[in-house]
Amino acid sequence: MDRFKKFMEDRTGVDHLSLALLILSIVLVLIGMVFRWSMVRFLSLIPLVLCYYRAFSKNKLKRHQENILFLKYWYPIQTKMMNKYRHLKARRQYKYFKCKECGQQLRVPRKKGKIEITCPKCRHTFIKKT
Ligand SMILES: [Zn+2]
Numbered sequence: 001m002d003r004f005k006k007f008m009e010d011r012t013g014v015d016h017l018s019l020a021l022l023i024l025s026i027v028l029v030l031i032g033m034v035f036r037w038s039m040v041r042f043l044s045l046i047p048l049v050l051c052y053y054r055a056f057s058k059n060k061l062k063r064h065q066e067n068i069l070f071l072k073y074w075y076p077i078q079t080k081m082m083n084k085y086r087h088l089k090a091r092r093q094y095k096y097f098k099c100k101e102c103g104q105q106l107r108v109p110r111k112k113g114k115i116e117i118t119c120p121k122c123r124h125t126f127i128k129k130t
Helices: 002-008 016-034 038-043 045-056 060-093
Strands: 094-098 105-109 114-118 125-129
Touching: 016 038, 016 045, 016 060, 038 045, 060 094, 094 125, 105 114
Parallel strands: none
Antiparallel strands: 094 105, 114 125
16 A cells, blocks of 8 residues: 555546546446447547546646646536536425516425415415415
8 A cells, every 4th residue: 555655646646637537438338338339438448548647647737737727617517517406406395486466486385285475575465385
């Protein structure tokens, strides 16, 4: 274990980009297996080799710059996906209604039976099943 630690000392190791390459490789292997596309399975080696190359590279500065560039594009995508997930989760927990008087969108918890809803904006009340 100490020898491996010493070996990795001045090397990049696994960063976000390497992990993404590894995941891409696994996804390609699975796609290749499911659809029996041997070419895709073969292509999955490219991100895998890049992943290993980056992890064992001694040019830490260059690999760090690549990782920063990757994260610059990845974080907005990740944020969008997280927001979509939160939105879907909220859809399962809440029911949405529109106030007939003022058009305000109202959110009420689901599975509460028939409840009286009061619009906080115009105080209009109505009964709905949740
Ligand atoms: Zn209203």
